[in-house]
Amino acid sequence: MAQKKTYCDCLNTVKPVRDALDVINGKWKLPIIISVGVGNDRFTDIQESIPGITPKVLAKELKDLEQHxxxxxxxxxxxxxKISYTLEKYANTLTPIIYSLKDWGINHKKKVTEQ
Amino acid sequence: MAQKKTYCDCLNTVKPVRDALDVINGKWKLPIIISVGVGNDRFTDIQESIPGITPKVLAKELKDLEQHxxxxxxxxxxxxxKISYTLEKYANTLTPIIYSLKDWGINHKKKVTEQ
Incomplete structure (x- = not known):
């Protein structure tokens, strides 16, 4: 019997997902967005709120996030x-996605560790 | 004037988000999930639906996705x-997230390219 083969436009579906992931991926972008989102608007405050980030990396990531x-x-x-950093209104469009990912991540950890 | 500094549990918020991203990240996991989701249930069919994936990588990724x-x-x-691959019901919990990311990615591409 011939196998049915289902055409899958997988890579095209994945492309915009990848575009989105590129923005929130990496070690620092999400912590920075969250830090600025909760009210840290000065470079030093953002830096102090994120353990381990260097000024050089923070400056680069802030510039990236500005371009995005x-x-x-x-x-x-x-x-x-003085320089102040705030979230663009547009950043709010990311919030529900970040919280969905967070909830899924919490649940998934339980799921894979349960018997 | 002393700067107000807002405490940010940024890294703890980010941890479960990172756990979620770890699952859908990488070059192949999403294409595989989508391919199996549209009905490709045989190893060869999945492989043929995803240009560029090698059997070795596909085997490894399928094992990973089984563990997840x-x-x-x-x-x-x-x-x-014969071996058949299907999506677990649990995989449906990822679907709304993938579509949110997809929509956001499409919109974001417009956003960053507009004047």
Missing amino acids: KLIKRTVLDEYPV | KLIKRTVLDEYPV
């Missing part, structure tokens, strides 16, 4: 000039 | 013995 339109960098006209 | 309780491997009592 997730984080807004504002130069405050004060003396001395 | 996402894919079920069944030995069919026929002559010759």
Whole structure:
């Protein structure tokens, strides 16, 4: 009997998923988004809230997140000039996804460790 | 003026998200889940539906996905013995997340390329 073979546009379906994952992947992007999201708006505060991140890496990741339109960098006209980081409204579109992943991750850990 | 510093349990929030991402990350896991999901239940059919995957890698990834309780491997009592792969019901819990990521990825591509 011939095997039925189902055409699968797998790689095309996966492409946009991959685009999304590229944004939230990596060690630091999510911690930074969360840190800025809870109110840390200064470079030093963000850095101190994320154990292990170096200023160089944080600067690079912030720039990346700015390019992804997730984080807004504002130069405050004060003396001395201050830089403030806040989440773009657009970043809220990521929130439900992050929480779905979080819930799934918690549940999955139980699932794979249960007998 | 002292800077307000917001405590952020960033790394703890990120941990289960990371656990979830570990499952769907990598080049092949999602294509395999999608391929099996659309009905490819034989090793060769899955392999042919995913351009570029080698039998060795597919075998390893299928074993991983079995351990994650996402894919079920069944030995069919026929002559010759056949192996069938199907999605576990549990894999459905991933579906809404994958589609959210897909929609977000499509939208994000527009967002970052628009002026």
